[in-house]
Amino acid sequence: MLRPGTFLQDRYEILEQIGSGGMSDVYKALCHKLNRPVAIKVLKEEFSSDSGFVSKFKMEAQAAARLSHPNIVNIYDVVDEGNLHYIVMELIEGITLKNYINKKGCLDVKEAIGVAISVAQGIEAAHEQGIIHRDIKPQNIIIARDGKVKVADFGIARAASSQTLSATAVGSVHYISPEQARGGYSDVRSDVYSLGITMYEMVAGRVPFQGDNTVTVALAHLEDPITPPSYYNENIPVGLENIILKCTEKKPEYRYGSMHEVISDLRKALVNPDGDFVQYNSQVDDSQTVIIGKPELEQIRSGRKIQADPIAGRNGNRNQEQRPERRPDKNAGGQQGSSKARKQDTEDDINPKIERLLTAAGVVVAILIVIVLVIVFSKVGGLFRSGSPKETEPTAEISTEETLSDKKVKMTSVVGLATDIAEQKLKDNGGLYMKVSDYVFDDTVDKGDIVSQDPAEGTVIDKYSAVYVVVSKGPEHATIDLTKLDLEKMDGVAAKTALEGNGLTVNVEQKNSETVASGYVISYSPDKAKEGETVTLVLSSGPALANPTTVPNIVGQTQEIAVEMLADAGLVQGTVTEAASETVPRGSVISQSLTENSQVEAGTAVDFVLSSGTAQQSKYKYLASIEKSYPLQNIIGPGSGSTQLTLKIQLRQSVNGRDEIRELMGPVTMAGDQSLPVSFKNIEGVYGISGGTVEIVNVETGDIINSYYVTFIPVPQS
Incomplete structure (x- = not known):
């Protein structure tokens, strides 16, 4: 170290x-x-x-x-x-893809596709140089701080060559290809498989095969079917899932042939996530199985014709080369020998393949004759049997089954079955294999079960064919049992919050109740609902009122206006508190204790909360001061001592083009020969407004008797 x-x-x-x-x-x-x-x-x-x-x-x-x-x-x-x-x-400053997946749980679809394209481009460049990475995994993929994705660690990479026929099984076991696990030939498609497992982990948040030891995981890569990633993350689109499933086929010939093909389909998935653009390689060979004997094998290798009797042919040729040509003998023995020779030549000229085809054709004709005879005799036998037509149906069905060739099978039903059970059932029924064509929401079929199949049940199809199924993602919106929320124990605000938190729309109604406290839930409907549906809440407005009044909405109003509105409704101001707000202007009402439009008894006190402004506004306040005295005789003149005036002092400020008025001194009655003191040490104004006017107002007439301009300065809150 x-x-x-x-x-x-x-x-x-x-x-x-x-x-x-x-x-x-x-x-x-x-x-x-x-x-x-x-x-x-x-x-x-x-x-x-x-x-x-x-x-x-x-x-x-x-x-x-x-x-x-x-x-x-x-x-x-x-x-x-x-x-x-x-x-x-x-040196790449960043995070490995493995740590990034662990941190996020699973990646967003577009983000995963972007990372996969970058990784595939890097691997494609290596493949073009004849290099197979052989250890593609999230631990060897680095995401730099600037977002660039880089492939690292060619620790077990090696140049691809024709001699790499029995490469040692290397690579991390959770991402290793089946051919690497068994120690077979590795080529660019091995990297395609490992990239597919990496993409699987990016979108599903886990690898497809897990086990207690490396041997168990390696065997799973060789034998176990891969669970579609959408089983763990239903938000994965069909297009991306099909790309992953094609990359992780067990046999290399069924995968993508190059990283270029992978990149092309990934780009399509970005534009059309749910598109059906992935082209699957054919996995079924319907050609008849032919046993090739040693002569045919020799013929394929040498490219020459082989006679029906190779030994005789070779001897004849050798004798012909060693002896001069003889004239045919005229005696019987010679004629017999000549006849045998011609017969041997004729037999040698017969093509062995044609002979086998004729033999096979004869066998097929014989089988067809037997089948026809069975059907005819079964029908004739039915003429002499008593009973209803229903009794003849099993015989007809047996005959139909007997006519199926060794290459055909009747399609079974897998609708309603879980995917793993359906896959095994198809495999047992003539080696059929299952392909998922789509995932859909279904309210009646459980998640992961088969919704529909193609071909349909009863269809006669080739053995080893593909069966396309649609798999249920479960209900699009889960049904919520509202009885489990205990809404009857909540007040209206808590109940509404609980319902909206489950994606439901709430409709509130009021109803008098002698038993349920005002503001609490009396009832609700329905008992069960799905996301997006409406639930009606019936809230108690308390017992029927002798002198009811309607609560006004005072939110957003200044304190003075709020008090006037409450008084107009027969209500009184309750406890007033302050709280900071980023949205409600300073001095305006943020909330009120009684719900607007609710019915309460006249004279009820309503509490409310005033805004102290934003957090920044809470740190400072704008203050001004004034020290003046105004002689009232200036406006009354002689005889002012016998005259009385009712006056008040107020502050007027212009805020966003609108006058805001706040009372500094309540109405007072004074004799005309007195002087009105206009003395205020700390007048608090609107935050951010540097000026205002202190006004003396005649309460009886509303006239402004005199005014003084004052300047406000910001002062830290104590």
């Missing part, structure tokens, strides 16, 4: 260890020559003396160093320094 401060080649200063793998440790370092941060992968000490490990380690560098692509981590240098073997690479 290298310590911080260690220099390699008098150039790279080790800063810290940032990772560790099975074969190597990774450090963050500073290249003093180019003054840039780098990542250095150092082969572990226990492997540095093993030539095999060292060779494999160098092979990683040689493979990756040939690649230059925005989605592949760059290799800067490869160094052997004594017992140290290390690679200097581009």
Whole structure:
């Protein structure tokens, strides 16, 4: 292990260890020559003396160093320094895709497709250079801080060649392809499989195969059918799911043939998420099974004709080459020999394939004759049997079944079955295999069960054919049992919040009740509802009132106006509190204790909350002061001592083009020969308004007797 401060080649200063793998440790370092941060992968000490490990380690560098692509981590240098073997690479500041998935649970569909396209582009660049990564997994994919996606760690990558026929099964077991698991041939389609598993984890939040040990997981890749990712995340569109399922086919020939094809379909999925654009490779070979014997095999290999009796043919040719041509003998023996020779030549000229076809045709004709005779005799036998027509139906059905060839099967029904049970049932019924064509919401079929099938039940189809099914995603909106919410124990506000939290629309009605406290739930309907439906709440307005009045809506009004509105309705001001608000202007009502339009007894007190302004406004207040005295005789003249006036003092400020008036001193009655003191040390004005007018008002006439302009300054709240 290298310590911080260690220099390699008098150039790279080790800063810290940032990772560790099975074969190597990774450090963050500073290249003093180019003054840039780098990542250095150092082969572990226990492997540095093993030539095999060292060779494999160098092979990683040689493979990756040939690649230059925005989605592949760059290799800067490869160094052997004594017992140290290390690679200097581009340092990517970011997070691995594995950690990103663990952090988010599962990725958004568009985000997952974007990451998959970037990864596929990097792998495609490697494939074009003849390099198979062989270890594609989220741990080897890095998302940089600027959002770029890069493929790293070609630790088990190797150049694809025709000699790679029995490669060792390597790669992380949860993402390994079936051919890698069994130690078979690996090509670009192995990377396609691993990318498919990675995409599966991105959108489902988990890998498809899990187990207690690596052997169990590896066997699952070889044998177990893959559960569609939409089983774990119903928001996955059909287009993306079909791409993932095609990438993760067990047999390589059924997968995408190249990363270019994967990228093309991923781009289609971005534009048309639910489109049916994925083209599946044919998985059924309907050609007749033919047993190839040794002569035919020799013929295929050599490309020459083989006689019916190869030994005789070879002997004849050899004798003909060694002896001169003889004239035919005229005696009987000669004629007999000549006849036999001609017969042998004729037999040699018969094509063995034609002979087999004629034999097979004869067998087929014989079978058809037998079937016709069985049907005829069964019908004739029915003429002599008594009973209703219903008794003859089983015989007809048996005859129909007998006419099915070895290559045909009658379609069974899988509607209503779970997908795994349906898949096994189809497999048992003539080797049929299941393909999911769509996922739909269904109120009657449970999630994960089959809604419909194509072909329909009873249809005669080829064995080993594909059966397309539509799978239920369950009800689009789950039914909510409202009886479990205990709404009767809630007041109107709590009940409405609970219902709206479940995606329901609430309609509130009022009703008098002698038993249920005012504002609490009397009843509701219906008892069960789905998201988006309306629920009616009946709230108690208390006992019937002797002198009822309607509560006005005072929200948004100033305190003065709110008090006037309550008085007009026969109500009185209750407790007034203040609270900060980002939306309600300072001095206006935020909320009230009694619901608007509700019926209450006249004289009831209504509490309300006034806005103290925004949080910023709560830190400061705008204050002004005035010290004046106004002689009333100025307006009354002589004889003012015998005259009385009722006056008040108010503050007027212009706010957003509208006058706001606040009373500073209530109405007082004074003699005309007195002076009215206009003295206020701390007049609080509207936040942010720097000026205003203090006015003396004649209450009886409403006339403004005199006014004084005052300036407001911001002062921190104590």
